[in-house]
Amino acid sequence: MTTTACFIIVSRNDIPIYEAEVGSSAKREDAAQLHQFVLHAALDVVQDLAWTTSVMFLKAIDRFNDLVVSVYVTAGHTRFMLLHDSRNDDGIKSFFQEVHELYIKILLNPLYLPGSRITSSHFDTKVRAIARKYL
């Protein structure tokens, strides 16, 4: 079963610091741009919604055709956004929680400037492995 999924991390200054296509279907150039566009458009919705609730995991907040955007907001207002076509809420929540732990490990690196792009290939490998496990 092939799934499309695009995952981005947006910092508190609205700068994307990490992007990855984590679905199991083959990568298509035009689809990748469309995914990023939809995710960035959903940022406004997240902004409004984040202040109304104190939970971290906001479920499906926006849809486009049959793709759904789910968002997880951390205490430091860093947003993890996932564009996907499946309906597996629990799997997505576990995915976000594991990526949150990975993100904290990146933050604990004293040489990492908070708000800058995450360039670690180790992080990239781990995120894709978690995506394969939960999505």
Next chain:
Amino acid sequence: MGREVSESCIDSLLTEMVSTYCNRFYANKPELAARRIEAIGYQVGHQLSERYTLERPRFSDHLEAIKFICKDFWSVLFKKQIDNLKTNHRGTFVLQDNRFRWLTRMSIDLSPKNGASEEASIMADNKGVQSMHLYFPCGIIRGALSNLGIPCAVSADISNLPACSFVVRIKA
């Protein structure tokens, strides 16, 4: 993410850090040394606040975030909570710790051998050195609050050791 840290190592590291910055790196420029130490505290506070808010829901307003600093954050860092929290409801908070852990090993050297003026200058000297040690915890508080979305300025007041008050002024 739960391992143990030697407390004497932390104390030695902090003492040495302040001493190095004040006496070696910025020997005659205490303001620069203070700013560097505070910046180190800022980054540490930023990282620690992200780490310790992992499990809990997000904060709905400033008071919730300050209470988090007073209770959970302080107990993880210093194994006790803030003893007294005061606010003027207009953006200023005073966090009072009656026995600040990092200052408990610091002596208040009052040698009444010489004249009164000497004693006053020794007291002033001590206060100067002790205030250098407070820039790091002030930086930690500022970094933690900035990460939670509250830009602020933090200063410390040690009029009566070992109690220590941190004054947090939220930038409007």
